[in-house]
Every structure is written in C-alpha cells, then in structure tokens.
Amino acid sequence: MASQNEFMLNRSLLLFFILFYAFCSAQESKTQVEKIQFFKKKLENTSGAAHLKLLDSLERYIDYDEEFQYDSLVNYTIKYAISLDSLNKAGEYVANRIYHQNSILTNPEKGEEIYQDFKKYIPQLTSGKSITRLYLNVADSYYFLRNTERALKFYNKAEQTAEKYNLNHLLGFICLYRGQLQSDQGNFSKAVFDYQKAETLFEKEKDTFNIMSSLNSLAVIFAKNNFFNEAANYRKLSQVLAEKTKSYGSLIPLYYNAAEDFNIADNQAERIASLKKAAYYTNLSKYKEAMEPPVFAALAAAYADNDSLELAESYYKKLTNGPEYYRNPPNEMYFVIATLSMQQALGNYSEALTSAKKFEELALKNNSFLDRYLSKLKMANILNKLNRPAEANDYLIEYYKLKDSISSVKKIQSLAYYQTLYETEKKENLINTQKKDIDLLNAKSKLQKQLLIFSILISAGVLGLILLYRSRKTAKEKTKLQQDYSHKLLVAQEDERSRLARELHDSLGQKLVLLKRRLLDDKTEGIENLADESLKELRTITKNLHPANLDLFGFSEAVTIMIDEVDKNTTINFSKSIENVDDLLTKDRAIHLYRMIQESLNNMIKYSNTDSAELTILKKESSILIEISDAGDGFDTNSDIFNSGLGLKTLKERSKLIGSKLSILSDIGKGSSVKISIPV
Numbered sequence: 001m002a003s004q005n006e007f008m009l010n011r012s013l014l015l016f017f018i019l020f021y022a023f024c025s026a027q028e029s030k031t032q033v034e035k036i037q038f039f040k041k042k043l044e045n046t047s048g049a050a051h052l053k054l055l056d057s058l059e060r061y062i063d064y065d066e067e068f069q070y071d072s073l074v075n076y077t078i079k080y081a082i083s084l085d086s087l088n089k090a091g092e093y094v095a096n097r098i099y100h101q102n103s104i105l106t107n108p109e110k111g112e113e114i115y116q117d118f119k120k121y122i123p124q125l126t127s128g129k130s131i132t133r134l135y136l137n138v139a140d141s142y143y144f145l146r147n148t149e150r151a152l153k154f155y156n157k158a159e160q161t162a163e164k165y166n167l168n169h170l171l172g173f174i175c176l177y178r179g180q181l182q183s184d185q186g187n188f189s190k191a192v193f194d195y196q197k198a199e200t201l202f203e204k205e206k207d208t209f210n211i212m213s214s215l216n217s218l219a220v221i222f223a224k225n226n227f228f229n230e231a232a233n234y235r236k237l238s239q240v241l242a243e244k245t246k247s248y249g250s251l252i253p254l255y256y257n258a259a260e261d262f263n264i265a266d267n268q269a270e271r272i273a274s275l276k277k278a279a280y281y282t283n284l285s286k287y288k289e290a291m292e293p294p295v296f297a298a299l300a301a302a303y304a305d306n307d308s309l310e311l312a313e314s315y316y317k318k319l320t321n322g323p324e325y326y327r328n329p330p331n332e333m334y335f336v337i338a339t340l341s342m343q344q345a346l347g348n349y350s351e352a353l354t355s356a357k358k359f360e361e362l363a364l365k366n367n368s369f370l371d372r373y374l375s376k377l378k379m380a381n382i383l384n385k386l387n388r389p390a391e392a393n394d395y396l397i398e399y400y401k402l403k404d405s406i407s408s409v410k411k412i413q414s415l416a417y418y419q420t421l422y423e424t425e426k427k428e429n430l431i432n433t434q435k436k437d438i439d440l441l442n443a444k445s446k447l448q449k450q451l452l453i454f455s456i457l458i459s460a461g462v463l464g465l466i467l468l469y470r471s472r473k474t475a476k477e478k479t480k481l482q483q484d485y486s487h488k489l490l491v492a493q494e495d496e497r498s499r500l501a502r503e504l505h506d507s508l509g510q511k512l513v514l515l516k517r518r519l520l521d522d523k524t525e526g527i528e529n530l531a532d533e534s535l536k537e538l539r540t541i542t543k544n545l546h547p548a549n550l551d552l553f554g555f556s557e558a559v560t561i562m563i564d565e566v567d568k569n570t571t572i573n574f575s576k577s578i579e580n581v582d583d584l585l586t587k588d589r590a591i592h593l594y595r596m597i598q599e600s601l602n603n604m605i606k607y608s609n610t611d612s613a614e615l616t617i618l619k620k621e622s623s624i625l626i627e628i629s630d631a632g633d634g635f636d637t638n639s640d641i642f643n644s645g646l647g648l649k650t651l652k653e654r655s656k657l658i659g660s661k662l663s664i665l666s667d668i669g670k671g672s673s674v675k676i677s678i679p680v
Contacts, residue, residue, distance in 0.1 A: 035061065052081055052089065059093070071100060078118075087121050091130035094118045098137040106290075106325060108144035115141065128165025132158050136174055143181055144330060146366050151181055172201035176214055183221050184366070191221050212238040212250040216257065223261045231261060248285040252278050256295060259302070268306050275299050293319065293326045297334035301341035309345055316342055333362050333371070340378065349385045356382050373402030547594055554582040555590040556617065559597060563615055566601055572630075577616045581624050584680045592654040593626070593676070596662075599651055600628045600674045608632030608672060624680055629673035634666045 039058045046054055055077045062070050074097045081090035094114060101111035115138040125131050139154035155178040162171040179194030199214035215238035223231035235254055242250040259274035275298050282291045296315045303312035319326050319335055327335045336358050343352035356378045363371035376399035383392035549558040560578055567574040585593065597615070604613060610632030618625045648664075651674075655662035658678060666672035 048084065049086075052077070052084060052086060055080060056089070059096070071097065071105075074100070082121070087124050088127040088130050090121065091118070091125050091127065091134055095130065095133035095137050098134070098141060102137065102140050102144055106144075106330060108141040111141035112138065112145065128161055129167060129170070132161045132165070132167055132170045132174075135161060136170065136177070139174075140177060143177065148181060148185060152178070155181065168201050169205045169207065172198045172205065172207070172210060172214075175201065176210065176217065179217060179221075183217075183224070188221055188225055192218065195221065208241055208245055209247055209250065212241045212247060212254075215241075216250065216254055219254075220257050220260075223257065223264070228261060228265070248281045249287045249291075251281040252285060252287070252291050252295065255281065256298060259298060263302070268302070272299075272302050272306065275302055293322070293331035294334045296322075296326075297331070297338035300338040304338075304341040304345040307345065312342060312345065333359075333366065336362060344382070344385075349382055353379075353382050353386065373399055376402060547591075547598075550590060550594055554580075555585055555594060556580045556582055558594060559615075559617065562594075562598065562601070566605065570605055572605070572610060573612045575612075575614045577614075577618075579617055579619050581617060581619055584619070584624060585678075589658045589678065592658045593660075593678070596651055596654050596674075596676060597626070597628065604628070604630050604632070604672070607635070610671065622679060624678045626676040626678075627673060629671065631671040634668045634670050634672050636668060637664060637666055 039054065039061070042054050043051065043058075055073075059070075059074055059077055062073060074093050078090050078093045078097065081087070081093060098111040098114050101107045101114065115134070118134075122131065122134065125134075135154050135158035139151050139158060142148075142151035142154060155174055158174045159171065159178075161167075162174060175194040175198035179191045179198065182188075182191035182194060195214050195217045199211055199218070202210040202214060215234045219231040219234035219238065222228075222234065235258060238250065239254050241247070242254060255274045255278035259271045259278065262268070262271035262274060275295065278291075278295050279299060282288055282295050285291060296318050300312050300315040300319065303309070303315065316338060319338060325331060336355055340352055340355040340359060343349070343355055356375065359371070359378060360375035363375045376395045380392045380395040380399060383389075383395065547558060547562075549561050552558075553561070556578055560576065563574050563576050563578075566572060582590075604610065608630045610630040613628070613630040613632075615628050616626070651662060651664075655676065660676050660678040663675045664672070665675070
C-alpha cells in the first residue's frame with residue numbers, strides 16, 4: 001500500500017497534467033475549462049472516500065479522452081482505491097482502463113498487462129459487475145492478440161459470472177463478442193446462437209445500438225455462408241434502426257458488409273456505392289479514426305478490381321500516408337488486401353505473389369477460416385498469371401476443399417436449425433419499418449404482459465394440452481424446414497459445381513487444346529507434355545466438380561463408367577450387375593445416388609485393402625436396390641471414428657433427402673457392404 005506522501009505527489013502531478021491540457025487545447029470550450037478548475041479545487045481539499053468520489057466523477061467526465069491524460073488519471077484512481085481497500089471500485093476502474101487500452105488506444109498488450117498486475121485482487125472482489133467487466137475486457141485483449149483459446153476461456157468465465165448475478169446487459173455483450181470469435185474460427189452455428197441470444201438480451205434492455213450490432217453480425221455470418229436473403233433481411237432491420245437513431249457508427253459496418261455481399265454476387269456497381277456510403281458515414285462518426293483504415297482499404301481494392309486505377313491510388317495513398325496504425329495491426333490485413341488488389345491491377349504479379357503469401361500467412365496467424373480459403377483462391381489466380389499452372393491447381397484444389405467444408409451438411413443443418421428456431425421465436429417481434437418512432441421494444445413488453453394475464457386466467461390443464469400440441473407441431477415444422485433447407489442447399493451446391501465444371505471445360509479447356517495443337521504444329525519439344533498434363537488436371541477437377549457422364553449417358557451408364565474407371569486404375573477386381581433404372585429416377589435423385597455410390601467407392605479404395613468388390617443395381621416392383629460390397633479388412637461400425645466421419649453423415653443426409661433406406665454392414669476381417677433401397 002502506497003504512502004500518503006506518495007499519493008499527494010502523484011495527485012499533484014496528475015492535476016498539473018489535467019489543467020495543462022485543458023488550457024492548451026484550443027478546441028476546449030470555456031465551460032470545460034471551468035469544470036476542470038472546479039475538480040482541481042475540490043480534489044486539493046479532500047481526502048479519503050470524498051476524494052475517491054470526486055476522482056470517480058472526473059473519470060466519468062473525461063470519458064476516455066486521452067487529451068486529458070485519461071490513462072494517467074484512471075491509473076492514479078486505481079491505486080488510490082486500493083489504498084482505501086475499496087477493491088470493487090478499483091476493479092471497476094481496471095476494467096475501464098483495459099477497455100481504453102484495447103478499444104481506444106488499440107494496445108491490447110497493455111490491456112493484458114494491466115489485468116496481470118491486478119488479478120491477485122480478484123478473489124477479494126464481491127461485485128459481480130466488476131468481476132464480469134474485468135473478465136469481458138481481458139477476453140477482448142486476448143481476442144485482439146489473436147490468442148483465441150485464452151479469449152474463449154475468459155468470455156466463458158464472464159458469462160458464468162454474468163448469469164450468476166443476472167447481469168443481462170453485460171451478458172449480451174459477452175455473447176456478441178464471443179460470437180465474433182466463433183465466426184472467425186469457422187464455428188458458424190455457435191456464432192449464430194450467440195448473436196441471436198445477444199439480440200434478445202439487448203431487446204430486453206432496450207439497447208437499440210447493440211440490437212443493431214447483433215443484427216448486423218447475424219447478417220455478416222449468414223452472408224458468409226451464402227444465405228444472402230437472410231443476410232439482407234437482418235441488415236435491413238438494423239439499417240432502419242440505425243437511420244432513425246442517426247447511429248452513424250452502426251451504418252458504417254452495415255454498408256461495408258453489404259459491399260462484401262455485392263462483391264461475392266459480382267455486382268460491382270452496388271459494391272462501390274455501398275463503400276462510398278460507408279465512407280460518408282465514417283466522416284460523420286465519432287469513430288472516424290478507427291473506421292477509416294478498413295473503409296479506405298476496401299475502396300482502394302474495389303476501384304482496383306474495377307480498373308479505376310486513379311481512384312484506387314487516391315485511397316491507397318491515404319493508407320500509405322496515414323498514421324502507422326493504418327497499415328499495422330489491427331488494420332494490417334485490410335492494408336495487405338488493398339496492396340494485393342493494386343499490384344494485380346497494375347500487372348505486378350511477382351509483387352502480388354509476395355502480398356498473397358502475406359495474406360495467407362496472416363489468415364493462418366489470425367486463425368481466420370474464411371480468409372484462409374480466400375487466400376488460396378488469390379494464390380491460384382496469381383500463379384496462373386505467372387504461368388505456373390501446376391502450383392495454381394494445387395491451391396485451387398485446397399480452395400474448393402476449404403470452401404466445401406463451410407457448406408458441409410452438418411453446418412448447413414445447424415444454421416438452418418438456428419435460423420428456423422430464431423424466426424419462430426421472433427415472429428411477433430419484427431420491426432415495423434413504417435412507424436415514425438422506434439416502438440418495437442415497448443410493444444413487445446406490452447404483448448408479454450397481455451400473454452401473462454391471459455395465461456393466469458386459463459386453467460392449468462388446458463394450458464398444458466395447448467403447449468403440448470404446439471410443441472409437437474413446432475417440432476414437426478422445424479424438422480421439415482431443416483430438411484427442405486438442407487435439400488435446397490445441396491441442390492444449389494451441385495448446380496454451382498456443374499456451372500464451374502462447364503466454365504472450366506468450355507473456356508480454359510478449349511484454350512489448352514488450342515495451345516497443344518499449336519505446340520504440335522510448331523514441334524516444340526517437351527511443351528506438349530505440359531499441355532497434356534494441364535488438360536488431365538483440368539479434366540480431373542471438372543469431373544470432381546460435376547459428373548458430366550450423368551448428363552450425357554444417364555445414371556445407369558454413368559455408374560458403369562465410374563466402376564470401369566475404378567477397375568482400370570486400381571488393383572481392385574470389380575464385378576458388376578447394373579440394370580437400367582434411368583426411367584425411375586428424377587434428376588435430383590440420380591445425382592444424390594451417384595454421389596452416394598461415389599463416396600462409398602472412395603471409402604473402399606482408401607480403407608478396405610481389398611482385391612475384389614461387387615456392385616449390383618436391381619429393379620424391384622416398388623423399389624430400386626443398390627449394394628456395394630467388398631472382401632476387405634472391414635471395420636467396427638460402433639467406433640467413434642466411423643460415426644463422427646463427415647462421409648457417413650453426408651451419406652445419411654443424402655439418403656434422407658431422396659427418401660431411401662441406408663444400411664452399412666461390416667465385420668473386421670470379413671469385408672463391408674453398403675445397401676441402399678429407394679422406393680419408386
């Protein structure tokens with residue numbers, strides 16, 4: 001505990017700095033100077049609890065303004081509170097100081113250091129609010145430092161404390177920030193759950209600003225997963241609130257993220273228009289300095305991507321000539337992407353390759369799942385420009401693997417489930433965009449009171465029956481919605497694969513054929529081999545994206561060709577008995593069955609270690625029977641590895657979608673069989 005003399009000296013220095021900055025700032029009004037003078041006189045003549053109370057008032061008045069040496073003030077206040085054994089107050093100021101370092105000064109290392117200095121006092125704290133805010137802000141420090149494991153640990157600790165003390169407002173912030181972390185890691189279903197919980201909590205607290213933040217976050221995550229309609233709906237709700245309340249800080253990310261969606265949809269005019277709106281609101285916002293780097297970087301990239309080099313260079317210069325933090329963490333990724341777009345637009349592909357590698361490195365370092373797979377696509381494009389097709393194909397294959405994992409059946413189901421659940425719960429609480437005032441929250445509260453009165457009046461037995469009926473009905477509706485959603489998304493995925501396969505075949509494939517012919521005419525030695533290899537790799541990619549044989553020859557013949565290729569290119573001796581069932585299958589059923597057989601064969605080739613296998617497709621009176629069997633090593637169908645595999649889950653999901661019955665039998669050392677029965 002510091003001595004009284006030490007505190008008097010620190011206090012004198014602190015007051016000197018406050019008064020000095022108050023007089024030296026030409027921006028400050030006479031009223032502010034007078035207010036600082038008032039605090040100075042009062043602080044000089046008080047001590048103990050009264051002195052601490054005045055420091056608390058001064059800290060609130062300065063409100064994180066570093067022009068008045070906020071960090072020095074709050075540091076002194078923490079020490080003074082500890083000297084009076086007012087640890088709960090000290091904990092409150094520590095939380096404020098960590099937030100100031102994280103969010104105002106963008107110095108999370110210092111925020112984490114402040115926590116380490118104070119953590120020995122935490123067991124003595126009795127204020128749930130102080131403890132929760134401490135854990136929440138130190139979690140933010142670790143999040144900004146990209147230490148996701150530690151960040152998640154502290155978000156969870158903050159959640160436990162907030163729930164214990166019924167701190168719903170703070171719990172909303174915890175869910176909102178933890179959702180961002182989950183989204184960065186690719187845990188989209190968990191992120192959606194956190195965001196929706198945050199939005200519900202903020203509605204209860206009538207916190208309009210953070211309702212907008214939650215809605216915007218939901219829009220972002222659904223857009224990332226190609227749920228563009230849902231994303232647009234969330235963004236529209238948030239935009240209505242933001243414009244009515246003139247929340248410029250909320251409008252910036254709304255338009256910024258809308259631009260990202262327009263870019264994915266290749267609507268470049270709307271992409272640039274949205275970014276210009278984001279820049280306009282950035283200029284009006286008090287968060288201008290924090291928001292300028294990502295907005296300027298996005299504008300530079302957008303103009304560069306659309307051949308408006310003069311405009312692109314004007315924004316890029318703002319980044320290069322601005323303060324260091326415009327180009328360094330937390331804005332380093334934005335700057336690297338802008339630099340990469342500029343270099344590609346200028347045709348400097350060697351330099352662009354270096355930037356793309358930096359992008360890939362930062363994506364891995366930041367544990368950003370989406371940036372990881374986008375960096376693969378950037379690398380593939382640049383390597384193609386540098387005439388390095390083999391390396392480009394490697395990156396392209398990695399890109400599609402990562403992208404496909406985002407839209408895996410498991411994640412699609414999770415997102416569809418949470419969205420269905422959320423829509424059911426929120427059905428009566430949609431924002432009425434035609435109202436002049438924001439009366440959503442009051443209307444919801446009134447509705448809840450009416451429901452409460454009604455529920456008291458009716459008998460317990462009738463209420464129980466109604467609840468049971470509605471619960472079962474809702475469960476059935478949710479299940480149907482999930483199945484319909486998953487089916488549509490799987491169909492969309494197959495359509496997208498088909499489109500990409502056609503484009504690769506029709507465009508790049510034709511060019512490679514022409515290249516080969518010209519090389520043969522010129523008799524250039526060795527180069528024709530490279531062209532042949534490129535054509536083979538292209539055909540492999542297009543074949544994996546979409547089975548063209550299915551469109552050309554029908555299901556039965558396409559399966560026959562697939563079996564013949566396996567027989568030819570592996571050591572497995574295949575026997576087959578395939579009846580023509582094309583007239584019994586719709587296009588959707590045919591593609592799902594083809595993929596199921598393909599997945600079963602891939603698993604057999606990888607794991608069975610067999611030298612003989614058999615496939616039969618038989619017509620029955622009311623069904624089609626398919627069986628793929630081998631005489632290989634077999635496996636334990638009850639093992640965790642088998643049941644948790646994505647391949648098995650995909651097989652089961654496709655089986656549900658086409659209404660078939662799937663059974664997988666295997667004994668170790670006796671081989672395996674996959675049986676599919678489809679009613680017709």
